[in-house]
Amino acid sequence: MEKFPVINLEKLNGEGRAETMDKIKDACENWGFFEVLNHGIPYELLDTVEKMTKEHYKKCMEQRFKEMVTSKGLDGVEAEVEDMDWESTFFLKHLPESNISQVPDLQDNYRKVMKEFALKLENLAEELLDLLCENLGLEKGYLKKAFYGSKGPTFGTKVSNYPPCPKPDLIKGLRAHTDAGGLILLFQDDKVSGLQLLKDGNWVDVPPMHHSIVINLGDQLEVITNGKYKSVEHRVIAQSDGTRMSIASFYNPGSDAVIYPAPALLAKETEEKQVYPKFVFEDYMKLYSGLKFKAKEPRFEVMKAREDNINVTLDPIATS
Numbered sequence: 001m002e003k004f005p006v007i008n009l010e011k012l013n014g015e016g017r018a019e020t021m022d023k024i025k026d027a028c029e030n031w032g033f034f035e036v037l038n039h040g041i042p043y044e045l046l047d048t049v050e051k052m053t054k055e056h057y058k059k060c061m062e063q064r065f066k067e068m069v070t071s072k073g074l075d076g077v078e079a080e081v082e083d084m085d086w087e088s089t090f091f092l093k094h095l096p097e098s099n100i101s102q103v104p105d106l107q108d109n110y111r112k113v114m115k116e117f118a119l120k121l122e123n124l125a126e127e128l129l130d131l132l133c134e135n136l137g138l139e140k141g142y143l144k145k146a147f148y149g150s151k152g153p154t155f156g157t158k159v160s161n162y163p164p165c166p167k168p169d170l171i172k173g174l175r176a177h178t179d180a181g182g183l184i185l186l187f188q189d190d191k192v193s194g195l196q197l198l199k200d201g202n203w204v205d206v207p208p209m210h211h212s213i214v215i216n217l218g219d220q221l222e223v224i225t226n227g228k229y230k231s232v233e234h235r236v237i238a239q240s241d242g243t244r245m246s247i248a249s250f251y252n253p254g255s256d257a258v259i260y261p262a263p264a265l266l267a268k269e270t271e272e273k274q275v276y277p278k279f280v281f282e283d284y285m286k287l288y289s290g291l292k293f294k295a296k297e298p299r300f301e302v303m304k305a306r307e308d309n310i311n312v313t314l315d316p317i318a319t320s
Helices: 009-013 017-030 043-071 108-136 142-148 219-224 263-268 281-291 297-305
Strands: 006-008 033-037 088-095 154-162 174-177 183-188 195-199 202-205 213-217 234-236 244-252
Touching: 006 009, 006 017, 009 017, 009 033, 017 033, 017 108, 043 088, 043 108, 043 154, 043 183, 043 244, 088 108, 108 142, 108 154, 108 183, 108 213, 108 244, 142 219, 219 281, 219 297, 281 297
Parallel strands: 006 033
Antiparallel strands: 033 213, 088 154, 154 244, 174 234, 183 213, 183 244, 195 202, 195 234
């Protein structure tokens, strides 16, 4: 198996830039995932986020999770569980408006740190989108603009913990799926593994690395690139030892953004190729919410069938 792509972003600033851009291009075209080091987010901040997240789980969520497991009889299952995940989660919204001050049980210093972390991740997401534009031959800022809608992108974080599981062969930490949105930035535990992606029919471990950020592409980037870049199925395997921390931040289109293949990329197609659908992001999310753990292709087909109803005047790129 080829080695999982790990990319040192520091090398973009010197003579290693061309080689680094090639690595990003290859990762986007052939993996849908890559891991970045020297990404500009201070390591001290990452350490603080990890420490506070693990403390918050212990203090506020661990007992709740144990009670849920007992109430649903999950500790004694004998057959594969196909409708639940072995995870304890809470969600934070950052854009277009933050809800961090309203989320219960968070200490004020934890709220402050997560706000700071979200800002750093937002900047990193936008830098990475411009690197993707460069590799695709799109004008700088195209992808950010494509995500913008009328109020800017949506950006939020899913904070998850995957506690030790007594039956990891019968219960997934998180069932296989592709991500619906745009660009996903994951800060994961560097000691307890579990994240896997599907490549060439095989499940491949995403290596836990200290202070790295794992990047993966969502369904919207597959549509905008007309399949040149693809979102990839991934899952979390529950572990019998150790609690795995996972902080996944989703840089997604605004709810009213109209998503469609970039015309500049379609113009470059030398052979006839299936053109992905055009749709309003919110409509896709409504469909996805009930079909998250199903194949993505039928979702695209449903959106294609509805495409005649799209009001192009909503489209910030077509009208600017």
